[in-house]
Amino acid sequence: MADRVASVEQATVREPHSGFSGVDIPAYDDYAHCVHCGLCLNHCPTYKLWGLEADSPRGRIRQIILVDQGRLPLGDSFVKHIDQCLDCRACETACPSGVEYGKLVEAARAQINQHYERPFFSRLARNFVFRDLLPYPRRIEILARLLYLYQRTGLQWIARASGFLRLLGLADREKLLPPIDKTFFYANLGRTFPAAGPRRARVALFAGCVAQVSFSALHEATIRVLTANGCEVIVPAGQTCCGALAAHAGVRDVARSLARVNLDVFLGGDFDAVLTNAAGCGSTLKEYEHLFPAGTTEHDKAHEFRKKMRDVTEFLADFGLTAHLTALPIRVTYQDSCHLLHGQKVREAPRKLLRSIPGLELVEMAMADYCCGSAGSYNVTETQTSLALLSEKMKHARATNAPVIVTANPGCLLQMRAGAEIHGTGQEVVHVMELLDRALVKNR
Numbered sequence: 347m348a349d350r351v352a353s354v355e356q357a358t359v360r361e362p363h364s365g366f367s368g369v370d371i372p373a374y375d376d377y378a379h380c381v382h383c384g385l386c387l388n389h390c391p392t393y394k395l396w397g398l399e400a401d402s403p404r405g406r407i408r409q410i411i412l413v414d415q416g417r418l419p420l421g422d423s424f425v426k427h428i429d430q431c432l433d434c435r436a437c438e439t440a441c442p443s444g445v446e447y448g449k450l451v452e453a454a455r456a457q458i459n460q461h462y463e464r465p466f467f468s469r470l471a472r473n474f475v476f477r478d479l480l481p482y483p484r485r486i487e488i489l490a491r492l493l494y495l496y497q498r499t500g501l502q503w504i505a506r507a508s509g510f511l512r513l514l515g516l517a518d519r520e521k522l523l524p525p526i527d528k529t530f531f532y533a534n535l536g537r538t539f540p541a542a543g544p545r546r547a548r549v550a551l552f553a554g555c556v557a558q559v560s561f562s563a564l565h566e567a568t569i570r571v572l573t574a575n576g577c578e579v580i581v582p583a584g585q586t587c588c589g590a591l592a593a594h595a596g597v598r599d600v601a602r603s604l605a606r607v608n609l610d611v612f613l614g615g616d617f618d619a620v621l622t623n624a625a626g627c628g629s630t631l632k633e634y635e636h637l638f639p640a641g642t643t644e645h646d647k648a649h650e651f652r653k654k655m656r657d658v659t660e661f662l663a664d665f666g667l668t669a670h671l672t673a674l675p676i677r678v679t680y681q682d683s684c685h686l687l688h689g690q691k692v693r694e695a696p697r698k699l700l701r702s703i704p705g706l707e708l709v710e711m712a713m714a715d716y717c718c719g720s721a722g723s724y725n726v727t728e729t730q731t732s733l734a735l736l737s738e739k740m741k742h743a744r745a746t747n748a749p750v751i752v753t754a755n756p757g758c759l760l761q762m763r764a765g766a767e768i769h770g771t772g773q774e775v776v777h778v779m780e781l782l783d784r785a786l787v788k789n790r
């Protein structure tokens with residue numbers, strides 16, 4: 347123990363001298379805040395699962411420091427522990443020293459991306475998803491049309507029933523595929539939706555990438571809720587993927603070029619706010635500053651953009667609901683999205699909106715602030731850990747006896763829907779905007 351403490355102390359006082367340089371590595375000024383107190387440990391899902399210091403926030407920060415100082419090789423062990431992190435940022439909320447852990451782990455992943463050669467198939471898959479697919483809406487659309495056929499023509503049923511997916515080791519991952527919409531949201535890019543009644547605000551909606559082929563109904567519900575409450579909603583053409591998945595995976599050049607496009611599109615219009623219904627995207631959109639060095643034009647633009655960028659629940663809870671809501675006499679429980687709670691520090695807003703629906707009973711789930719295992723692409727890359735966390739989550743969700751689970755992020759929705767199916771809880775999983783929309787729909 348004494349040795350460990352001594353080496354931790356040495357690790358914190360030295361300046362980096364590993365030869366790594368540039369903006370895409372963990373910054374000394376960021377990791378030097380960690381005093382290694384360990385107060386974050388019991389908030390960390392991977393530490394709670396395995397009880398290993400190397401898979402705790404403190405342990406990961408220590409490895410980041412040692413790599414930066416050239417005292418630990420940037421090799422398989424480091425990559426494994428950094429990959430196994432959910433980037434859920436629960437440790438950030440728990441930390442009394444204000445360590446911005448999300449910034450650190452994403453920079454460590456960028457460092458890995460530049461200086462470590464992953465196995466061939468991993469490189470192939472990462473290049474395909476982050477470089478050749480997500481930045482291109484047309485390619486997402488083509489892939490989505492193929493997936494739609496797979497899901498709706500009986501092929502999915504055959505693949506599952508025949509054991510073919512199990513043979514390929516894809517059975518668990520396949521259950522987490524998003525259901526593809528019949529019609530996509532792309533047709534709404536460039537459209538303006540007028541406010542119902544007097545206009546109280548003019549807002550832009552961020553539509554995302556995968557959300558446009560699998561969450562069109564959520565976007566439409568969001569627009570109905572906003573317009574019913576006096577917002578004129580513009581869905582700016584030219585916007586693109588926020589780059590969150592690429593940034594979380596350390597593929598920062600791609601995240602940066604996507605950020606440049608979005609900054610130009612959303613700063614080019616006269617909006618009171620830019621809104622998203624996806625907490626994972628919102629957290630990255632608000633943190634575009636992290637992608638660009640201070641003093642650059644892009645950093646300044648990102649700073650301006652951050653002032654406008656809001657999660658839709660955060661915006662509406664402040665703005666105030668003016669539309670009449672009819673009663674929804676149901677019991678619901680709310681699952682915090684990590685990137686809304688820990689990334690954006692928004693806890694009360696979604697709960698306040700839910701409580702504003704007459705007749706709705708909100709019951710708190712134990713450990714609602716604990717990751718469901720979705721974590722961007724974590725459920726695909728670390729499927730077994732993700733399913734273990736999901737199993738815990740569904741135990742707590744079931745214990746509430748609420749037939750409906752509400753959340754504020756599409757990734758969490760998919761994960762919890764898969765959880766309800768796998769664990770047979772029979773619970774419906776919806777977004778806060780969908781419930782608000784239901785209360786409105788009864789009005790019409």
Ligand code: SF4
Pocket residue numbers: 379380381382383384385386387403404407437440441442443444445
């Ligand atoms: S990240 Fe914060 S809470 Fe965790 S060990 Fe470091 S200083 Fe302590």
Ligand code: SF4
Pocket residue numbers: 389390391392393401402403406430431432433434435436437438447
């Ligand atoms: S981000 Fe989440 S999984 Fe990663 S170290 Fe922090 S609490 Fe643990």
